[in-house]
Amino acid sequence: xxxxxxxxxxxxxxxxxxxxxxxxxxxxxxxxxxxxxxxxxxxxxxxxxxxxxxxxxxxxxxxxxxxxxxxxxxxxxxxxxxxxxxxxxxxxxxxxxxxxxxxxxxxxxxxxxxxxxxxxxxxxxxxxxxxxxxxxxxxxxxxxxxxxxxxxxxxxxxxxxxxxxxxxxxxxxxxxxxxxxxxxxxxxxxxxxxxxxxxxxxxxxxxxxxxxxxxxxxxxxxxxxxxxxxxxxxxxxxxxxxxxxxxxxxxxxxxxxxxxxxxxxxxxxxxxxxxxxxxxxxxxxxxxxxxxxxxxxxxxxxxxxxxxxxxxxxxxxxxxxxxxxxxxxxxxxxxxxxxxxxxxxxxxxxxxxxxxxxxxxxxxxxxxxxxxxxxxxxxxxxxxxxxxxxxxxxxxxxxxxxxxxxxxxxxxxxxxxxxxxxxxxxxxxxxxxxxxxxxxxxxxxxxxxxxxxxxxxxxxxxxxxxxxxxxxxxxxxxxxxxxxxxxxxxxxxxxxxxxxxxxxxxxxxxxxxxxxxxxxxxxxxxxxxxxxxxxxxxxxxxxxxxxxxxxxxxxxxxxxxxxxxxxxxxxxxxxxxxxxxxxxxxxxxxxxxxxxxxxxxxxxxxxxxxxxxxxxxxxxxxxxxxxxxxxxxxxxxxxxxxxxxxxxxxxxxxxxxxxxxxxxxxxxxxxxxxxxxxxxxxxxxxxxxxxxxxxxxxxxxxxxxxxxxxxxxxxxxxxxxxxxxxxxxxxxxxxxxxxxxxxxxxxxxxxxxxxxxxxxxxxxxxxxxxxxxxxxxxxxxxxxxxxxxxxxxxxxxxxxxxxxxxxxxxxxxxxxxxxxxxxxxxxxxxxxxxxxxxxxxxxxxxxxxxxxxxxxxxxxxxxxxxxxxxxxxxx
Amino acid sequence: xxxxxxxxxxxxxxxxxxxxxxxxxxxxxxxxxxxxxxxxxxxxxxxxxxxxxxxxxxxxxxxxxxxxxxxxxxxxxxxxxxxxxxxxxxxxxxxxxxxxxxxxxxxxxx
Numbered sequence: 007x008x009x010x011x012x013x014x015x016x017x018x019x020x021x022x023x024x025x026x027x028x029x030x031x032x033x034x035x036x037x038x039x040x041x042x043x044x045x046x047x048x049x050x051x052x053x054x055x056x057x058x059x060x061x062x063x064x065x066x067x068x069x070x071x072x073x074x075x076x077x078x079x080x081x082x083x084x085x086x087x088x089x090x091x092x093x094x095x096x097x098x099x100x101x102x103x104x105x106x107x108x109x110x111x112x113x114x115x116x117x118x119x120x121x122x123x124x125x126x127x128x129x130x131x132x133x134x135x136x137x138x139x140x141x142x143x144x145x146x147x148x149x150x151x152x153x154x155x156x157x158x159x160x161x162x163x164x165x166x167x168x169x170x171x172x173x174x175x176x177x178x179x180x181x182x183x184x185x186x187x188x189x190x191x192x193x194x195x196x197x198x199x200x201x202x203x204x205x206x207x208x209x210x211x212x213x214x215x216x217x218x219x220x221x222x223x224x225x226x227x228x229x230x231x232x233x234x235x236x237x238x239x240x241x242x243x244x245x246x247x248x249x250x251x252x253x254x255x256x257x258x259x260x261x262x263x264x265x266x267x268x269x270x271x272x273x274x275x276x277x278x279x280x281x282x283x284x285x286x287x288x289x290x291x292x293x294x295x296x297x298x299x300x301x302x303x304x305x306x307x308x309x310x311x312x313x314x315x316x317x318x319x320x321x322x323x324x325x326x327x328x329x330x331x332x333x334x335x336x337x338x339x340x341x342x343x344x345x346x347x348x349x350x351x352x353x354x355x356x357x358x359x360x361x362x363x364x365x366x367x368x369x370x371x372x373x374x375x376x377x378x379x380x381x382x383x384x385x386x387x388x389x390x391x392x393x394x395x396x397x398x399x400x401x402x403x404x405x406x407x408x409x410x411x412x413x414x415x416x417x418x419x420x421x422x423x424x425x426x427x428x429x430x431x432x433x434x435x436x437x438x439x440x441x442x443x444x445x446x447x448x449x450x451x452x453x454x455x456x457x458x459x460x461x462x463x464x465x466x467x468x469x470x471x472x473x474x475x476x477x478x479x480x481x482x483x484x485x486x487x488x489x490x491x492x493x494x495x496x497x498x499x500x501x502x503x504x505x506x507x508x509x510x511x512x513x514x515x516x517x518x519x520x521x522x523x524x525x526x527x528x529x530x531x532x533x534x535x536x537x538x539x540x541x542x543x544x545x546x547x548x549x550x551x552x553x554x555x556x557x558x559x560x561x562x563x564x565x566x567x568x569x570x571x572x573x574x575x576x577x578x579x580x581x582x583x584x585x586x587x588x589x590x591x592x593x594x595x596x597x598x599x600x601x602x603x604x605x606x607x608x609x610x611x612x613x614x615x616x617x618x619x620x621x622x623x624x625x626x627x628x629x630x631x632x633x634x635x636x637x638x639x640x641x642x643x644x645x646x647x648x649x650x651x652x653x654x655x656x657x658x659x660x661x662x663x664x665x666x667x668x669x670x671x672x673x674x675x676x677x678x679x680x681x682x683x684x685x686x687x688x689x690x691x692x693x694x695x696x697x698x699x700x701x702x703x704x705x706x707x708x709x710x711x712x713x714x715x716x717x718x719x720x721x722x723x724x725x726x727x728x729x730x731x732x733x734x735x736x737x738x739x740x741x742x743x744x745x746x747x748x749x750x751x752x753x754x755x756x757x758x759x760x761x762x763x764x765x766x767x768x769x770x771x772x773x774x775x776x777x778x779x780x781x782x783x784x785x786x787x788x789x790x791x792x793x794x795x796x797x798x799x800x801x802x803x804x805x806x807x808x809x810x811x812x813x814x815x816x817x818x819x820x821x822x823x824x825x826x827x828x829x830x831x832x833x834x835x836x837x838x839x840x841x842x843x844x845x846x847x848x849x850x851x852x853x854x855x856x857x858x859x860x861x862x863x864x865x866x867x868x869x870x871x872x873x874x875x876x877x878x879x880x881x
Numbered sequence: 882x883x884x885x886x887x888x889x890x891x892x893x894x895x896x897x898x899x900x901x902x903x904x905x906x907x908x909x910x911x912x913x914x915x916x917x918x919x920x921x922x923x924x925x926x927x928x929x930x931x932x933x934x935x936x937x938x939x940x941x942x943x944x945x946x947x948x949x950x951x952x953x954x955x956x957x958x959x960x961x962x963x964x965x966x967x968x969x970x971x972x973x974x975x976x977x978x979x980x981x982x983x984x985x986x987x988x989x990x991x
Contacts, residue, residue, distance in 0.1 A: 009942035030956070030958075031909070031958040034956055070929050071936050074934075074937045076940055
C-alpha cells in the first residue's frame with residue numbers, strides 16, 4: 007500500500023517523464039518483436055504489421071497501461087479540466103455568454119440566500135436563543151400588543167415557565183450637559199433583563215433587583231460607542247453622571263463592543279426601568295422577554311400564561327375589559343422576524359426562477375455547441391476512448407463551466423449582498439447578514455450541480471454509437487433534429503413560462519406602489535413642514551407649563567411672514583398615529599367583557615386642522631370653550647362617524663375614553679375629513695382631543711409655509727429656539743419627505759423584484775436568440791432549397807421569426823396559467839390591486855412578445871442574408 | 882509453439898509473471914515468451930494484459946524495473962523480482978496449492 011502511494015506521487019509529479027518512459031518501453035518491445043519476426047522469416051513490412059497486431063496497437067496498449075497506474079483518474083480529470091478551459095477560451099462568444107448567465111443566476115441566488123440565512127435561518131445572537139420568548143397580549147388571532155405595568159408585574163410574580171423575565175420600554179431621549187443636546191435611543195430595562203437575554207455589561211455590572219423600584223436612584227448602562235464618544239475608555243465611564251431628559255443618571259455598566267440592540271430594539275442607553283404600582287391597567291407599552299426553563303415547552307408556557315391572565319385580568323376589569331385577551335408567548339426569533347418571512351420567501355422564489363432560467367439557457371447553449379463536436383467525439387471513440395471515458399470528459403468540461411460560473415457568481419454575490427443590505431435597510435437582523443461559509447457552500451453546490459447538468463445534457467442527445475455516420479461529418483446528426491431539437495424548443499418555451507410569473511409579480515407590485523403613491527393622504531402635502539419636539543420634564547414639569555410654551559410658540563410662529571397656518575399634534579400623517587386608545591360609545595356600548603373598539607387618538611390644536619386644510623364636515627372646531635375646566639370634547643374623522651354612526655349624526659354623541667368608567671364621558675363636537683395616520687394603505691378613522699384639555703410632552707409642529715421648504719423649516723426652528731434656547735434639536739421633515747419615506751419599503755421590494763423580472767426577460771430573449779441562431783446556422787441547406795424553389799428573403803425571415811414566436815407564445819400561455827395560480831397569495835403585499843389584474847397581465851404579454859421579437863430579429867436577418875448557392879453547395 | 886493457446890486463467894497472471902522473472906530479469910516480450918515456455922505453450926499471454934500487470938506490480942513493489950540492453954542490442958526495460966516480490970511469489974504459490982487441494986477435494990467427494 008505504501009508503495010502504491012509513493013507510486014501515486016511519482017506518477018503525478020513525474021508525469022512527463024513517466025509518459026516518455028512508457029512510450030520508449032512499448033516502442034522498444036515493438037522493435038524487439040519485429041526483429042524476432044524478421045529473424046523468423048517475415049519481410050519487414052509484414053513483420054511490422056504482425057507485431058502491431060500482436061501488441062494490439064501502440065496507443066491502445068499505452069492507454070491500457072495508463073489506466074492501471076496510480077492516480078490515473080485524477081490525471082485524466084485534470085487533463086479534461088485543462089481541455090475544458092482551452093475549449094472555453096477558443097469559443098469566447100459561447101463562454102462569455104454562458105459564464106455571465108450563470109454568474110447572474112448563481113450570484114443573485116447567493117446574495118438573496120445570504121440575506122435569508124442571516125435574517126430567517128440563523129439563530130439569534132444570544133446564548134441558547136431558542137429558549138428566548140417574547141410575551142405579548144393577544145386578543146384575536148391577528149391582534150397582538152404590548153404589556154402594561156400590571157401585566158408585567160403579574161408576569162414577574164406569578165409565572166412558572168421562565169427562569170427569568172425582563173421588560174423593556176423604548177423611547178427617545180435627550181442627553182444634555184456636555185455640549186450640544188443630543189438625541190439618543192433609549193431602552194429602559196428592568197433588573198434581570200440583561201440576564202434573561204444572556205448579554206451582560208462587559209465593564210461594570212447590571213442592575214440590582216432593588217433598583218427597579220420607583221423613586222430609586224437613576225442608574226444606566228451605556229453602549230460601548232456611546233461611552234467611547236462621551237467618556238473615552240469604557241473603564242472611565244463607570245461612576246460618571248449623564249443627564250438624560252433632565253434627570254441625572256449614574257453610569258454603572260458599559261455593554262460589550264458591537265452590542266447595539268437587544269431583543270430587536272436598538273439603543274444607545276439602557277437606563278433602569280422603574281415601575282410603581284399602577285392605578286389602571288393601561289397604557290400598553292412594555293416589551294416583555296422571558297427565558298424558558300429547561301424542559302419547558304412553548305405550549306406549557308402558553309398554558310401557564312393563560313392561567314396567569316385568568317387570575318389577574320378580572321381584578322382590573324374597571325379600567326380595561328377584554329375577555330379574550332391572554333398573555334401569549336411567541337419565540338423571540340419569530341417575533342423579531344415576523345412577516346418579513348413571507349416577503350423574503352417571495353424574493354427567494356423569484357431568484358430561484360431566475361437561476362432556473364439561467365441554467366436552462368446555458369444547457370441550451372451547451373447542446374448547440376455539443377452538436378458541432380459530434381465528429382470530435384466519434385474520432386475519440388475510434389482512438390480507443392470508451393463511452394465512460396467520453397462521458398467523464400464531458401462532465402469535466404461541464405464542471406469547469408459550472409465552476410467558472412460559480413466563481414464569477416460568488417464575486418457578484420459579494421457585491422449583491424452589500425447592495426441588498428443598503429437597499430433593505432429596515433429589515434430586522436440585517437446587521438447579522440454576511441457572505442458566510444454556508445452561502446459559499448451553497449453557491450459551490452449549485453455551480454457543481456449545474457456543471458454536471460451541462461456535461462450530461464449533450465450525452466443524452468449527442469454521442470452517437472454509429473461511428474461511421476458521425477465520421478462522415480453529416481452535420482445534421484441527431485442533435486440537429488428530432489428529439490434534441492424538440493427538447494431545446496421546450497427549454498426555450500419553459501424559459502418564457504418561467505419569466506411570466508416574475509414579470510407579473512413585478513407588475514403587480516409596481517401597480518400597488520403607484521396606487522400607494524397616488525392615494526390621497528387626506529390633505530394637500532405641498533409646502534407643509536413638520537418638527538417633532540419633546541419638552542424635557544425638568545423645565546416643563548406639568549401640563550400647564552407645556553401648554554404655556556406651545557401657546558406662546560404658536561402665536562409667534564403664526565405671526566411670521568410666510569407662515570400661513572401652524573398647529574401641533576401628538577401624531578403625524580401618514581403613518582405615525584402616536585397613541586391608539588380604546589373607547590366605548592355611551593349609547594352603543596359593547597357587551598360586558600367584550601373587546602372595546604380602538605382608534606388613533608390625537609391631541610391637537612385647531613391650527614393643526616388649518617395647516618392641513620382638513621374640511622369641517624359637521625359641527626364645530628375646538629375653540630376657547632374647550633379648556634382644562636370644561637367638559638371633555640372630541641372631534642372625529644368622517645370615516646369614524648360613518649363607521650360608528652352610519653346614516654346618523656355623530657355630533658353630540660358621547661364616549662368613554664380608555665375604559666375609564668369613573669371619568670366624565672367625552673362629547674363629540676365636530677366631524678372632519680379623513681386623514682391617513684396608519685400608513686397610506688390604512689384607514690382614516692381618528693379621534694382628536696383638544697390640546698387645551700390634555701397636554702403632551704411629545705408634540706409635532708405642523709406648518710404650511712410659502713416658498714421653499716428648507717428655509718421654512720429654518721424659520722420654525724429659529725423661532726422655537728428663541729422661545730427656549732435649551733431646547734434639544736427637533737426632528738424636522740417636510741410632509742413630502744414623510745409621504746415618500748412611508749412607501750420606502752414597498753418601493754424597495756418592487757425595485758428588487760423588478761430587477762429579477764428584468765433579468766429573467768433578458769435571459770429568455772437570449773434563450774430564444776440562441777436557439778434560433780443555431781437553427782439558422784444548421785438549416786443552411788434547407789434555406790437554400792427554399793430559395794431555389796422560389797421563396798424570397800422575406801419568406802425566410804418570416805419562417806425564422808414565426809418559429810421563434812410560436813415558442814414564445816406557447817411559453818407565455820403556460821406562464822400566464824402559472825402566474826394566475828401563484829400570484830393569488832401575494833394579496834397581502836398589494837394595495838388596491840387584484841392579483842389577476844388585466845392591465846398587468848396584458849402588459850406583461852406585450853412586453854414578452856416584444857422581447858421575443860427582439861430575440862428573433864438577428865437570426866431572422868441572418869436567414870435573409872443566406873446565399874442560396876453557397877448553402878446548397880456547402881453540405 | 883504448439884498446443885492449445887488459451888489466455889491465462891483469471892488471477893493467475895501475477896503468479897506466472899512472478900515465476901517467470903524469478904529466474905532472471907526479463908523485458909516485456911521476454912516475459913511473455915517465458916510464460917509460454919514454462920507452461921509448455923499452453924498459455925498465451927496477451928500484451929494488453931501483460932503490460933498493465935507489470936506496471937501494477939512494479940507500483941506495488943514486487944518488481945523493480947531497470948533499463949538495459951536486449952539480446953539484439955535494443956534498449957529495453959527489464960523487470961526483476963524484489964525481496965518483497967520473492968515473498969509474494971511464495972505466498973501466491975501457497976495460496977494456489979491450497980486452492981487446488983480444496984477443489985480437488987470437492988471434486989473427489991461423492
